[in-house]
Amino acid sequence: MRFLPCGDQGLLVEVGSLEEALGLYRSLEREPPPGVTDLVPAARTVLLRLAPGADPARVEQDVRGRDPVSAGREPGPPVRVPVHYDGEDLDEVAELTGLSAAEVVRLHTGCEWTVAFGGFAPGFAYLTGGPRALRVPRRTESRTRVPAGAVGLAGEFSGVYPRSSPGGWRLIGRTELAMWREDRDPPALLRPGARVRFEEVGRS
Template sequence: MRFLRCADHGLLVELADLDEVLALYAALRAEPPPGVTDLVPAARTLLLHLAADADAGGVERAVRAAEPTAGSQGGDELLRVPVVYDGADLDEVAELTGLTRREVVDRHTAAEWTVAFGGFAPGFGYLAGGPPELTVPRRAESRTRVPAGAVGLAGEFSGVYPRESPGGWQLIGRTELPMWQVDRDPPALLRPGVRVRFEEVS
């Protein structure tokens, strides 16, 4: 665990891997140290936003004293995402994994995923916790346009594109559930800690 000051009111905690990030995030979300106003997880870091009058040294000591519990990163909220599994890369994913199309879909829907962190675009959540056999590389060449609602795989993660954008994830399906709406509270459905189950629809 390594601590780095980040601008005037931030403390960046570097950790060994995503599991450590999620476990610490869950512990600090349950009992935030005094002076911490927000927590922003990433793949191997956790950013703590501090109040202007926060004692950074005291926050660091509190974080070091926290007791993360492995497997506790999922929150109480469960989001069910209906998906039509007709993605352009479904056959390629099946070939990469040695599974059939049906087996890819079955494994994707059987897992309970958790939003590990956000990034890339507002409302885009990196979903962790899927089966290891669905770990696939990004496409060798990114697409210039991926439609909103496209469901994809990249590395150990799954995700849903919140809006049309370029992208290099392997597309396996699509959903009509809007991931990001500015007039909704909160705007993003996929927020860190939210548990996700994908459900196949026709």
């Protein structure tokens, strides 16, 4: 682990992999060190926000004693996301992977995904844990508008667009579930560490 100060009240922890970052986040969320007020995971880092007066050295000592690999899985049932698999890029994803469209859907729904971290827009979750066969590159040109609820693939990740926005992920379907609602506590449906299962409800 590498520790870097981040502003006046932050400590950035760098680790070696996405799996370690997610494991460390789970461990810290379950038992946060004294003085830590918030956690922000990313692909290979976890940002710790500290309360005024917190001792960064003591927090670092606590974090160094964690074993991210043995942090375990998020308890409780997975979040189920119903998807109409009629995305604009479904056939292209099938061609890129050497699969049929039906096989793409079967693989996407046949595993349990995990929210690694959020980003890009409020409510957008980067989901990991999918099969290697579904790893496809982003589009060479981003769309100027991707509708809210679009389900896409990019690299090792899957994700759901929480609102209409530009985007370069390959779209394989859509869901009517709201990823972000300000009247919900918490507003984001998919939070880091949560487990997710996609379910097919229709496909053209």
